[in-house]
Amino acid sequence: MKRGAVVILAILGVSSALSPSTYLTPGDKERLKLVLDPAWSLSDLAQVLYASAGYQHLGQQIPDSQGVCKFVKSSAGDGANVETLFLASSAGKALGCPITATAASKQAVGEAIREGASPQELFHAVTAATNLGMDVDTAKVLRATQMALKKDDSVLSLGYAFHVGAQLKGEVSSIFERIEDAIVQADEVDGRMLQFEGGLSITALVLSGAYKLAETSNKAPPIKPEQAVKFANYLMSRKSVQVGKGVYYLLEAVSMFTTNRFHVPVAITLASNVAVSAEAPSIQVRVTDLMGRSLGPLKVTADSATRESDEVVIISKEVLTPLTDSEGVFELDVMSRQPERGFYQLVVSAGASDSRLVGHTAAQLTFKVLTAINIENVEFGTADADQSTAPSLQKVQYPTTLSEPVVADQHQRVLLRFLVRDTASGRPTEVHQAFVKITHKVSKREIIFVAETDSNDVYKFDMDVSNSVKEFAGVSGVYTVSVIIGDAAISNPVMWDIGELSLSFPEGGVGTPAQDYMYKARPEIKHLFRTPDPRPSSLVSTTFTVLCILPLLLLFAMWAKLGVNISNFPISFTAVMFHVGLGGIMGLFCLFWLQMDMFTTLRYLFMIGIVTFFCGNSMLSSIATKRKEQEVKMVYGPYYNKSYRFSQQQN
Incomplete structure (x- = not known):
């Protein structure tokens, strides 16, 4: 089992350390681009924003940019609400065609920045105002944001507040102090990832807002380097997202993690085949940011290379050689150490003068040595x-x-x-x-x-x-x-x-070999169901039915002979419903025997049984009361009415 797990890790080239184990490869970027492409039908303004911003992060050329710009500007005409103005202005900013604010637009945005608005409404209004070139009253926005967070301080609301604060000029420490409140609410997964409840969109929104606010405040965010790496690992685990909104938030957060002034996670991955042999003696390691871009001059060192079967170290503190034709790729000759066949764990660290780099030490990669x-x-x-x-x-x-x-x-x-x-x-x-x-x-x-x-x-x-x-x-x-x-x-x-x-087997002679089906169609398999048992003749079934009915006929005959006291039957609604319920239960049993299944029968039995139970309880209570009155009347005789009523009053 252990050896099988090692094989899987070796095939995938998975890094088991805290360092990000992957990045956005060219194939990933092409697939994400295909997810965004349907937005160019220009039927949904939100999708156009996601695609425009996504193309910008991917460095792609927007098809028919003039037509897209015309669609965005037409969506921001008079009568557009604040959310539409936010979408249109943000898409115009990504497209490079700024939206001109009309008087009606300015009035709508200005009225939206008010006390009592939700964090999301404030985010839309402030972002639209910033994109439209409007002046924003920082003090007014801060008061409205603080009031909104008093009503709703969820992680999502804090994320919107961070983006609002990042666009304000002046002192925004009251919002900056809430970053730590949000980060402590992140959930850890497998000790390698951090995420917020709600998934990719909320996690990316909070992270990008927190780092943007930190840059605006010129303060380092209260996020530890290990936490930044774990957030990066979560983002990379979601790079297979299949919806445009998810792609937008993913690229927004990944781009933030490559350009911010505080933490830049480093992805250390295998650039060569996972196997080395006499024909391919070197292992190649790629060191990039999450977008797959080079991090500049680096000193990459193989801290150790250990055989997993017996923990023998074959390499220690060996500097890798950078490849001149592949930026960010470093090479190490493994076969020159004459290693034995098997799986090895390579521990790699990258040293650089950039203090922003995180997750660049003790990255663990698995490779295997092949021999003939x-x-x-x-x-x-x-x-x-x-x-x-x-x-x-x-x-x-x-x-x-x-x-x-x-x-x-x-x-x-x-x-x-x-x-x-x-x-x-x-x-x-x-x-x-x-x-x-x-x-x-x-x-x-x-x-x-x-x-x-x-x-x-x-x-x-x-x-x-x-x-x-x-x-x-x-x-x-x-x-x-x-x-x-x-x-x-x-x-x-x-x-x-x-x-x-x-x-020659004990039977002797050559047996009849089975038909040759190799690379040929197999004969059709026809399943034969068990033949149902024959039904009894009509004479037998009729005789059995009569025998079942005989006890009921015998009951009626005995009632007729003994005499049934029908006059004692209480004429009331509950009495009638009780007997109707009993009859219904008997009829239900007959239906179960004839055609109904058990679950359907139980469902109807539950409904009929409840009515029958309460009606029967009420009927029996009235009979008991009536019988008690008769007994008291027999004892008191002519004094029944007076004495009985007096005793009832005393009770």
Whole structure:
């Protein structure tokens, strides 16, 4: 299990340290651009803003920029509300076609900046005013923002407040002090990522607003370097976002993390193949910001390279060589240390004079060293099942094939022995996969066995023919024997046909081989359902029905003979509904027997049962009261009315 996990990490080239493990690659940028492209149909102003700002961050040329600019300006005409003015002015700013404010627009924006407005409304109004070139009353905005945060100080509201404060001139420390309140509400994921509840949009909004406000205030934000790296890791985990709004917020935050004056997360990733070998002896490391841009002159050092199987260190404090033709890429020759085959963990640090860089030390990368193997001392043949004679084995030289087939019957065992040698170290080695495949030449049916090693690292395959009838379906004939060698850390996996094997199973003779379906359509599988049991004849079913009804008829007959006191039936609504409910329950049971399923029956039974229960309780209470009155009347006789009423009053 552990080895399998290492293989996956090696294939993906994943960095397991706190340093960002990826960045926006050219492929990522192209995919994000495709997500934004539908906005150019010019049917949604918000999507146009997302696409315009996104293209600006990606450095892409906007198609038909004049037509887009005309659409944006037409959306900001007289009668447009503040949100529309915000979208249009922000899109115009990204497009490079500023919107001219009309008198009506200025009045609408000015009226929106008021006490009682929400943080989002203030954000829209202040941003629209800034984009339209209007003067903003800082004191008025601060009062309105403080009042809004008193009503709603959620993380989202704080994010809007940060963006509002970043656009004001003057003292905004009252908003800057709330950055720490927001950051402490971030949730940590797997010890490597930080995010706010609500996902990408809220996280990006708060981060970009906090850093913009910090630059406006000329103060470092209360965000630790480790926290900045964890936020960057979260943003990179969401780079597969598929909606335009998400792309806009992602690119906004990533661009902020590459241009701000305080924290610039560094992505240290593999630039070469995850595997090194004699043909490709060097490992290449790319050091960039989150947008994939170079960080300038750097000194990149391999702190260590450790083999994961036994923790042997093969490299320590080795400086990587920068590539002249690839900016931001550094190279380290690994094979010159003559490493053994396997997986290694490389710890890399990048040193620079830029104090903004974070996450650039002790980044962990996984790579693997590939070596070639050779198959030696191969012996293939048979031996008696009772071991009465010595085995008859033929030597085979890899990669040749035996000229004559090996013959074996039910009294013999098939033997195969071989040694796998690592050509780099010259020592015998074990591999992850060592199989012996036996394929029927006519039907192409394959039977695969596992070859096991002994104490001398020699692989052995031993098959008793008489005990293998089930695996071969008793089909005698000629089979091809192949050796399959595979490993994640070898450069020349092997699939070698050693020779042919003629098998005769205990039944004797050649069995009928299965049809050859290799690379052909399989026959259609038709499922046969169980035939339902035959229904009884009408005479039997009628007789059974009559027998079921007889107890009910007997009940009615006994009532008629004994006499039923119908006069005692209480004539009231609850009594009638109680008996109707009982009848309904009986009828429901009949329907369940005939056609209804259990869940439908229980649903109706619950509704009928509640009515029947309350009506029955009320009916029984009235009967008990009436019976008590009759008993008291019998005791008091003519004094019933007076004495009984007096006792009731006393009670």
